[in-house]
Amino acid sequence: MKIALLGTGFGIAHAGVYASRPDVEVVVFGRSPQKLEGFADKFGFATTTDLDSVYDDPAVDLVDICLPTHLHTEHILRALDAGKHVLCELPLAPSVEEAERICAAAEASGKRVFVDLFMRLHPAVRHLHQTIADGSLGQLKSLRSYRKAGPIWGPVPLGVDKLALEVMLSDLDYVAAALGLPRTFHARAVAADSQRAGAETILAYDDAVVEFTASTMVPAAYGVAHGFEATFTNGVLELHERPFEQTGPQMRLTEYTAAGRREIELTPTDNYSAAINHVLNCLTTGAPDTLLTPRAATDSLRLALDIHQALTTAP
Structure with missing residues (x-):
């Protein structure tokens, strides 16, 4: 499975989990070449400052969003439009209205959206x-x-x-x-x-x-x-x-x-390992998920x- 990890701040916690799994390939997007170099050196991941290349890559299966909260809705919707599954960090969105938009888009997309309700x-x-x-x-x-x-x-x-x-x-x-x-x-x-x-x-x-x-x-x-x-x-x-x-x-x-x-x-x-491993298991086996759903995240939001x-x- 190829994963696009968006964000070089809290994304480092997710990167450590992916690095422990030999069954995934990861590309990290960030705006700072210096931070991206740190990810490449520490984890051996590919990196990019070109966001369009992430969404245009047909090999990317899952977009993992560790960006600031005000960007979550934009990138969840863009990932779904590009035919990708999504894992999003908390909070799901900055408002209930945006969270409801995400829920509706996820339900209509045929793709799966997971929220890190770890x-x-x-x-x-x-x-x-x-x-x-x-x-x-x-x-x-x-x-x-x-x-x-x-x-x-x-x-x-x-x-x-x-x-x-x-x-x-x-x-x-x-x-x-x-x-x-x-x-x-x-x-x-x-x-x-x-x-x-x-x-x-x-x-x-x-x-x-x-x-x-x-x-x-x-x-x-x-x-x-x-x-x-x-x-x-x-x-x-x-x-x-x-x-x-x-x-x-x-x-x-x-x-x-x-x-x-x-x-x-x-x-x-480790809570982040448990959540990410749950997501990858659901995607690779087709198992249903009732725990980390956008609807659940909207209620607690x-x-x-x-x-x-x-x-x-x-x-």
């Missing part, structure tokens, strides 16, 4: 979803989730205006996947400066409450930490993880019931945009 493939999240669905611990009553991220990718601004769509969205998505959209919500942010901030968000459902803590007010040495505490009528599931430790991802999922405490053995996985509005306009 937390849906996270092993602990999948266990959580299954526990909610099968009722093995009773009914979910509360979910407390946190994500704290230091600037491990460099000095990327992640202030109040970035929290909902670039820090919280993947976690909001896995909750929406299980519970749907909330009846009401309340969100409030605090800022350390223009590049670092935190937010507390509460989502209210008819029979459950969900609380999110998101923060970029931690130093690079802190790294990234994520977790949740899901309280059911008959037990608790608790996750703590650090996905980007030098020694590899660290993850602990524990179940607490009247019978005692049980450690649930799950293999830590709607929620994230509402929370973004609340965080950025609060007095």
Whole structure:
């Protein structure tokens, strides 16, 4: 399979996954010859600054879009018009209206559009979803989730205006996947400066409450930490993880019931590898996909945009 990877910023996370697979050929598009040279040196990929050549190449099967969000709609539609499958990074689009255009175009195209809703493939999240669905611990009553991220990718601004769509969205998505959209919500942010901030968000459902803590007010040495505490009528599931430790991802999922405490053995996985491997498996085998669809991404985008509005306009 030949893949056109668009973007030399966050695209480097996707490039590392493709480099581990001998069954793909990759060409990287970017505007900076210096950055492209880095991709060529590190991964051995072909590179180009000619975007037309990517879309005109009949050998390209999949266009992987890691460009700024305001360019997503344009390039998803262009890729579909060129007869290519698409993988798009989060957020799917800058507005619900553009996301709906993408959904309609994908459904009419005969090609497949995947969105990197990577937390849906996270092993602990999948266990959580299954526990909610099968009722093995009773009914979910509360979910407390946190994500704290230091600037491990460099000095990327992640202030109040970035929290909902670039820090919280993947976690909001896995909750929406299980519970749907909330009846009401309340969100409030605090800022350390223009590049670092935190937010507390509460989502209210008819029979459950969900609380999110998101923060970029931690130093690079802190790294990234994520977790949740899901309280059911008959037990608790608790996750703590650090996905980007030098020694590899660290993850602990524990179940607490009247019978005692049980450690649930799950293999830590790189989220981007899981998502990309899922996409390539669907394309090579023809397997259906119900996880990473534009429709699913539109629902969680709607929620994230509402929370973004609340965080950025609060007095």
